[in-house]
Amino acid sequence: MTALIEIKDLHARAEGKEILHGINLTIQPGEVHAIMGPNGSGKSTLSQVLAGRDSFEVTKGQVLYQGKDLLDMSPEQRACEGLFLAFQYPVEIPGVNNTYFLKAALNAIRKHRGEDELDAMDFLKIVREKVKLVELDEDLMNRPVNEGFSGGEKKRNEIFQMAVLALKIVSSGVNSLRNDERSILVITHYQRLLDYIVPDHVHVLFDGKIVRSGDKELAMKLEEEGYGWLETKAS
């Protein structure tokens, strides 16, 4: 079976400084993984590298996505192939309506998959359903993307986008953003996300490396005890 994603000895740097010091991680189809880590450990960097931000330079290693070289794809290609990056601090985009943006994104992805574009009615149906699922205030859909959103609203909007763009949700309970058909890698700064997705595997990123892997118990331990106990072990 081809792994969905295989990260092999990934090193990356920005402005001459190495931030990721050799990440190894394999995700099989259908699995849900979460990467967590303290501030400055490299979560954003890893997310951005995986999503294709060109301000980071990969100096060593490889990432295979369904057997293909992920690092060779454009950001939009990666998104269309199913990769979704939830931003920690999503950018505000004045003048661009949230609904308009999301519809453009969904239709781009659908087109890539060889599906028909959605008309306004069908799109609205999806929005209504997912808005309820992640408890997003529907009024936010009529505002410019993230502009003036509170911190919490921004996060929720990210999760909402993920629900619309990246997941074919089977059932609708709050606890089920889980997808039976494809894998999910959640690189998260928000514990809250774990309310929506229960991971099979949890990894802890520390100073640009994965220092520990476990199951959801690890996530709960991190939530209760923080990262301090890892620090002593790592050093």
Add this chain to the structure above:
Amino acid sequence: MSTKDSIERFRTEFLEARSERQSDEPGWLTLVRTQALERFLDKGFPTPRDEEWRFTNVAPIVSGSFEAAPAGSDSDAAALKKRFQIGEQESHDLVFVNGRWSRDLSSVGDLPEGVAVTSLTDALSEHGDELQPILSQGSGDDTAFFDLNEAFLSDGAFVSVPKGVVVERPIHLIFLSLAPGKPTVVHPRNVVIGEAGSQVRILETYAGVGDAVYWTNAVTQVLAADNAVVDHYKLQRESASAFHVASLEYVQGRSASVSNHSLSLGARLARHDIRAELAGEGADVTLNGLYVVKGKQHVDHHTVIDHQVAHCTSRELYKGVLDDASSGVFNGRVIVRQDAQKTDSQQSNKNLLLSNEALVNTNPQLEINADDVKCAHGATIGQLDAEALFYLRSRGIAQQEAQRILTEGFMADVSDRIRLAAVRETLRGLLFREAA
């Protein structure tokens, strides 16, 4: 051809044109023309040494040997009109082909009692008394191009709305250029009179085909009397090789409300001189604009808002999107005269450069001579936000489409304020096509 020769040439042409002109032209107009020609010959064309023309070089116009445009065929123009009209039955259309009013293509339709929407030359006989003072205002302060228009003015629109009358549907003035293969020039002159308490909405469209070389030298004068409301749009969509030079003047009475949106999209070189005189207390003016240029296009807006009396409001927002090796100029002067206490004025110019070669010169100017006023102005020049671009792409939107969406978003605060839906749609349509 030397500059001197190219100016003298106009004297000869003027004499030729005079002998060909209808003999029933009123004597006062002949005098106005002659005086305008003298002013023009005196001034000559501006050069980059002139402060107001530092960044806009009109040498290609000066040396272009533009001849008076011949009449164009209505059948050729009909197809062109179809492309630029805003929907049948939706507007009162007055169409001009190569500067001449086209009876066949115009469809003015039913108008409220007393409203005139006609060609300027036709109006000279019936509305001569109203026109004379307006067409006789030319002075040494005008640009050489204004003077040239006055000397050679061929035809244009005359719109007059009597006291208290509201014209519901927009009046669409369509100027089509069918260049005959050699460089030609037209000098359209439009006069709009909104009497006290009247309301009117006007759209001016200037358009030509493909990359025909021609020069439009237009002047539009708008009088908004006490409490009149004028909602005015201009869509400049000349051919990619055309030159468009235009003056637009507003004179506003007490509590008159004027709003102008200038959308400059076409032409190789476009220069817009826009002047609003707030002459009656409580008057307000909005001057908004969008310029979207690429290739080697050059676009220049020079605006003057003259607060002459107290309690007037002005709002100005100009946004520019410049791609490739295009260039732009925004020069916005706001004058607050000594008597203009309680003036409330905001002015802003924002530019988006889509390429490293694109260039813009922006110069907002405030000249305040009163002490109790509220004035703000500012200008920015920037590029597409790399983070926003990445955000869109990371959601699956292709780079070009993402750029288009962000560009549209940049313009939104101007385009959203366009009350004429057809103009908003036209703008959107254009951007879509340009991105494709």
